[in-house]
Amino acid sequence: MGIKDDAVEVRAQGWRTLAALHGLIESSMEKSLQNAAKLSVVEFTVLDALARQDGWHMRMQQLGRATALSPSATTRLVNRLEDRGLLTRILCADDRRGIYTELTPAGSELLVMARPVHDEALECALAEAAQLPELAPLVTALPQLHAVVPAT
Amino acid sequence: MGIKDDAVEVRAQGWRTLAALHGLIESSMEKSLQNAAKLSVVEFTVLDALARQDGWHMRMQQLGRATALSPSATTRLVNRLEDRGLLTRILCADDRRGIYTELTPAGSELLVMARPVHDEALECALAEAAQLPELAPLVTALPQLHAVVPAT
DNA sequence: GCGCTATAGTTGCGTGTGCAACAATTTATA
DNA sequence: TATAAATTGTTGCACACGCAACTATAGCGC
Secondary structure, three states: OHHHHHHHHHHHHHHHHHHHHHHHHHHHHHHHHHHHHOOOHHHHHHHHHHHHOOOOOEEHHHHHHHHOOOHHHHHHHHHHHHHOOOEEEEEOOOOOOOEEEEEOHHHHHHHHHHHHHHHHHHHHHHHHHHHOOOOHHHHHHHHHHOOOOOOO | OHHHHHHHHHHHHHHHHHHHHHHHHHHHHHHHHHHHHOOOHHHHHHHHHHHHOOOOOEEHHHHHHHHOOOHHHHHHHHHHHHHOOOEEEEEOOOOOOOEEEEEOHHHHHHHHHHHHHHHHHHHHHHHHHHHOOOOHHHHHHHHHHOOOOOOO
């Protein structure tokens, strides 16, 4: 069963690499965003996800899935951002259990300010990771996943 | 500067994919490990890293880097595992600031028990992620990173 | 040898998180 | 229609985390 064992080991190895790169990027980005916009990475993720929907609302549950957060954490995350005036809750009429969230102008504004910070921290962290032999392959592979087919 | 903007967007896209897959795997694995061995993912990571050193010690700082954890979190993580008798602190003689950590027999034993759980949760989470169109490419790419060159 | 800076690890404190229990609403079933 | 079951979001609670401040040891310059 050497073949099967190999598959398990290869998966584990891939997961370790993934987790290591994720941790590196996340902690680096956390500091930059906190520093520049008083935003944590998850908070930025929520604002970014909302902006990406462009005018569309998102339900709490969707936000939870987008951030891999529990329902309770999602509630409090939205609370924090709402208290800061970055988004608003909107009860939706057709399903009165559901709650939509939407960016406020202030939220969009802060996002515009924070995005360059996010992008630069990401580029910086990736460059650093590329130096490490165990992370370099993943760093290389990452942009090729969704590579834009070059227009001829 | 469309080209440069593209690079930024491609990186951001890759990061979102990475983060999403990481979150999916981590929360799934967290439940399995917690359930089967009362271990969190980071705790498992530490035990696994120590076992992988096979007889070698690891310093607190190395553990911190291996888990992307702050020094204080590392201290408490080691405290928890030490209190459970899964590892031991060893002050090293040559640098009396440094502290080595080593698996106990009980730690090795628990790890042997937990590893299959870890591996199965990983396989399961990856299978689930492969169903999602935005994650599938990364799931496919992951095992190819460190693919064993098949012996002829 | 003596002080100064740097490094390794630990604690106080505030905060974000998950779990379990809950309230409110919708959907299914009899 | 009434009643049960499922779904959506919120709160109490315990706990793990990061930051800043701290102690202890090492290394450097004089």
